[in-house]
Amino acid sequence: MIRFEHVGLRYGFGPEVLSDINFTLDPGSFHFLTGPSGAGKTSLMSLMYLGRHPTRGRITMYDQNVSEATRPQLAQMRQRIGVVFQDFRLLPHLSAFDNVALPLRIIGRPEKEIRAHVSELLEWVGLGDYQRALPPTLSGGQQQRIAIARAVIVRPRLLLADEPTGNLDDEIGLRLMNLFDQLNRMGTTIVIATHNQVLMDKFGHPRLLLEAGHLRVVRARGWIRRTMAEVL
Amino acid sequence: MSRAHYDLPLQQDRSAGFLILLTGLMTFLALATCAAALSLNALAFYWSSGLENNLSIEIPAERSKGGLRDAEEIQLLAERVDKALKQDTNVREIEILDQKAMNDLLAPWLGPQQNLAGAEDLPLPGLISVTLGHTDTDILSSLQERLKKIDADLRVDDHQEWLSGIIRLCRSLQVAAVVSTLVIISTTVIAVAGAMRARMEILRPDVELLHLMGAGDNYITAQFQRHALILSSKGAILGILAAAVVLCGLYFGIGTIPLADSMPEHGMLGMLLLMLLLLPLALCLISALAARIMVLRVLRAMV
Structure with missing residues (x-):
């Protein structure tokens, strides 16, 4: 699905914020991306959602070298990635409905289909009554749910979420994690950047641990036990 | 729920009114200049056809x-x-x-x-x-x-010396009128493209978001292009109306000699009507094209 080989990233002439990053995400995998603040999680995410090019190394996505992809190919790759930004990045002039509908319109789905899918998803995230509301009139938690709905509406092959449950209460947070789990079972590869130790322990997916720009892949404590249970 | 016409808030542009007014004025000027060029053409035709095959013999x-x-x-x-x-x-x-x-x-x-x-x-x-x-x-x-x-x-005068000077003057003024029209169109196009660029800079975070969601260059560019086309069309309509009023006033009120007497009525009117339609249309299309090219250039600078 996605492979990083000796990837480095620096901003301008500054020091490398990411150094020699190597990892592979298999299709259908689920990872938590964690590490202390300033470790480079957001920078790594931006490389994964093709928001910037690495200053060195090679990124392969869907079996294609990203640096060799044409602009239309890059656009197609991005259409298969859902992103939940830490600051949500909703378009403030568009209603909740239109924000969620945006990815479907970009890929050219018919309006009838868009209406049905978006309404259903907004109902599911508990915002059925806020379809016409503009984001600035909604709470942080509601905005976050719109951002999540927008990221999953196209059933992306790769879902990247930066602190997706940060502004949500436990119940909604759990529902959304279950949604991510469901998507994962349907084949979506998921990476969630989070500091939430409880969440990581509860779901027990492997972790990509970033420290001072270097990455380590860490198996979760409950991973062996769960794998054994699944095998048995 | 109706589909939004724009994903980007282009229609909330407060400078749109200024752009419409500017395009309207420029359209009016371009049409007036073209009408002047046509009148000069008619005048030259009137003079040359009136004296064609005519000569005067003077007995001093x-x-x-x-x-x-x-x-x-x-x-x-x-x-x-x-x-x-x-x-x-x-x-x-x-x-x-x-x-x-x-x-x-x-x-x-x-x-x-x-x-x-x-x-x-x-x-x-x-x-x-x-x-x-x-x-x-x-x-x-x-x-x-x-x-x-x-x-x-006995002196024979075929009027060519006098006539060629006058016609040369007419042609020079016509060239000046055409150049002026081109300058006016260029100015309008630059103003529209500049306004789109400024709007794009303001909306850059939104444009980048669309880009990250997989919107192709054409998807984003089409919105700016449509916006530029709508604004310039509104301005062009204003300009056409103003020019039509002024030109009709001149044509029917003052009754300029070249327009009224020299060329066949339907020919001159036809040319004027064609110009009233084609010039603003060309101006709108060129403005939209300029906006497209400019937005594409900015987009290609993105990752």
């Missing part, structure tokens, strides 16, 4: 060897010229200007003849207006040769 009142010719001598010479010309099959019409016609010609300078004492004694030349079937330099030089045999002082 003063002999080249000295001394003045009296009216009787001039009349005799005119009759000899008339007789010679009538033998030429290429000559369609001969008119010897009589005293009254000469007086009418001189009236703007000397006043009505009846107010002028001793007007009959004025040494006035004899004038013969000739219309030929067709003309070229050989025909003219042959005619001049024959007339010189009657009297060496």
Whole structure:
């Protein structure tokens, strides 16, 4: 699905914020991306959602070298990635409905289909009554749910979420994690950047641990036990 | 829930009114300049067609060897010229200007003849207006040769010297009008493209978001292009209305000679109507194209 080989990233002439990053995400995998603040999680995410090019190394996505992809190919790759930004990045002039509908319109789905899918998803995230509301009139938690709905509406092959449950209460947070789990079972590869130790322990997916720009892949404590249970 | 016309808040542009007004003014100026160019063209046509195949033969009142010719001598010479010309099959019409016609010609300078004492004694030349079937330099030089045999002082004027100067002036003004129109169109296009670029800079975070969601260059560009087209179209309509009012006022009110008398009515009106439609249309399309090219350039600078 996605492979990083000796990837480095620096901003301008500054020091490398990411150094020699190597990892592979298999299709259908689920990872938590964690590490202390300033470790480079957001920078790594931006490389994964093709928001910037690495200053060195090679990124392969869907079996294609990203640096060799044409602009239309890059656009197609991005259409298969859902992103939940830490600051949500909703378009403030568009209603909740239109924000969620945006990815479907970009890929050219018919309006009838868009209406049905978006309404259903907004109902599911508990915002059925806020379809016409503009984001600035909604709470942080509601905005976050719109951002999540927008990221999953196209059933992306790769879902990247930066602190997706940060502004949500436990119940909604759990529902959304279950949604991510469901998507994962349907084949979506998921990476969630989070500091939430409880969440990581509860779901027990492997972790990509970033420290001072270097990455380590860490198996979760409950991973062996769960794998054994699944095998048995 | 209706589909938003724009994903980007382009319609919330507060400078849109200024852009519409600017485009309207520029359209008006471009149309007025084009109308002036057409009028000059008509004027040149009017002059050249009025004098085409026409020439004047002058019997000078003063002999080249000295001394003045009296009216009787001039009349005799005119009759000899008339007789010679009538033998030429290429000559369609001969008119010897009589005293009254000469007086009418001189009236703007000397006043009505009846107010002028001793007007009959004025040494006035004899004038013969000739219309030929067709003309070229050989025909003219042959005619001049024959007339010189009657009297060496006879002068033939085919008006080309005067006419070519006037037509050259008309053509120069036409070129200036065309250049002015191009400058006006360019200015409008630059203003529209600049406004789109400024709008794009303001909306850069939103544009980047669309880009990250997989929106292709065409998807984003189409929104700016449509916005530019709508704004310039609104301005163009304003400009057309203003130009139509002014041009109709000039055409029907003042009744300019070249437009009214020289060219076939439907031809000139047709040209004007075509110009009223095509020029603003071209301006709108070029503006939209310029906006597209500019937005594409900015987008290609993104990852």
